Amino acid sequence: MDEFSFINAIKPNTYNQPALIKGIGDDAAVFRSTSDIVTTVDTFVEDIHFSLETMAPFHIGYRILAANISDLAAMGAEPAFYLVSMCIPKKWKQSALEEIYQGMHELASMYQMDLIGGDTVSSERLMISITAMGYVPENKARYRSHAEPNDIVFATGTLGDSRAGLEILLQGQECKDKDYYIERHRLPNPRVALASGLCEIDRVALNDISDGISSEANEIAEASNVELTIIEEKIPVSNSFQQFSKEQQYDWKLSGGEDFELLGTVSEVHWPRVQEIAVQTDTPIQQIGYVREAEEPCVLIQTHGETKKLMKSGYTHLK
């Protein structure tokens, strides 16, 4: 691979963000902001976090950037910039690498996000690390520590779809809505519009569902020092999700992860307004539980009236 022609191929010709002063081409990029700046980094390794067995290079790029944008959304931020660092094995062709960048670019352009920097080095295994940056209005960053007793707990979209898509790809099995599940796995859409829309609400606790709600709910409970109860029947799933076995449904919706939906809590007073904003931003949303004072922070799951403790791993045990 010719590094020079590769960098020229992936370098943007134009930029979208008005705040950008200097993009790629100097020692560093420069931008200006009157909002608070949110920044996160996520690293992905071939055959650990993604595989050509289940995805084209385009999907790899799309999905990796989606994971980063989802972190920004979970902070209430609008995506603005990204930097990509790649370790590239010799066996990867330039055309396939360019496809990865096209996948990122496809998603980035939905948000007028600009690629403003990066680095490529050689390595045995493909590794991609993305630093994403976004804006949030002053003091409107959404923390997982902001849940309070008597909040309602909500989730967006449907859960478990990404994991279902992965299993379908790995097992090669036929099933209803096969393409839908596969797309949910390969091309997830972070909930940026809702997260931004919520900025008028004073207090919202938010996490994105990257590891499954069992993990995310526990993070909110711990950070906010509250008890969070999830009602299993209320966890939103796709219409044809019941075609999978009971064990799969339970496992995938609680711990499947990578749906990049949002899990949040908000006061009962603001819940009707949150639902309106969800309608305006075309975001399916559902109350799935409630928050209570805790002696020690924990997550409970109620199934047909029976309550168990839900661990980060998705494992449950009697209270």
Add this chain to the structure above:
Amino acid sequence: MDEFSFINAIKPNTYNQPALIKGIGDDAAVFRSTSDIVTTVDTFVEDIHFSLETMAPFHIGYRILAANISDLAAMGAEPAFYLVSMCIPKKWKQSALEEIYQGMHELASMYQMDLIGGDTVSSERLMISITAMGYVPENKARYRSHAEPNDIVFATGTLGDSRAGLEILLQGQECKDKDYYIERHRLPNPRVALASGLCEIDRVALNDISDGISSEANEIAEASNVELTIIEEKIPVSNSFQQFSKEQQYDWKLSGGEDFELLGTVSEVHWPRVQEIAVQTDTPIQQIGYVREAEEPCVLIQTHGETKKLMKSGYTHLK
């Protein structure tokens, strides 16, 4: 390695930057800035960019962060934040990894820089990617495209030392000032104080010397569309540098790289003031050449009155 205890070990207990709103512990970090923001990413792979043969883990961390801070300095920026992404092989012990972070922390704390995010994944080979962010006063970012005809060309510090240190470590040879050269290789000091001090000067072109001045000078010439002449005898070197062979001296000072000094150009009118700022910030500085209008951008090197064309690689040929 226990990931939880590792993250706890490297997570800062306190932060220094007043602009930081949220550090490590949520989906992303948040900060606020009234200055322009400069950001860069640099990736380093074991046995390509660094090796335990020539450095302790502490040096690896220090040097990698120095490379990033040097990029910020080359933009005229004050370092403020960094995020670290690491791919870690099983063979690396937690104590050695913590030492890498201690090396970064040692340098970071000189600038009150805060570690605000990161990611660790497993891999066959150690890979460290750092995203660094800093501030520069509005419209005072320093670009390599800002050189103009009749500027003087200057360099800070002494060049070739880092490469000399590396060779001493690899060959195990005895020589004068051995420890000095080794330290210059392992613990480079980016020229932040000078770069910040220069902010009162309207126009300065700057590059940091990471790949050697033959490469950096060509980047400035191309970006500014000028002809840049370097006078070989004026390139600053350490007192005992002449103990090395003529070929080594020539190669190391022009293409050794990783000295993390600054190469810049400034108008003759401002040169006296630049020298004063250099004295105030305790930065050795030296005029090494001048800028002229170019038919096509290039770098010339003058040795005892003879002028040759200097390529990016350090290779020279007759004009």
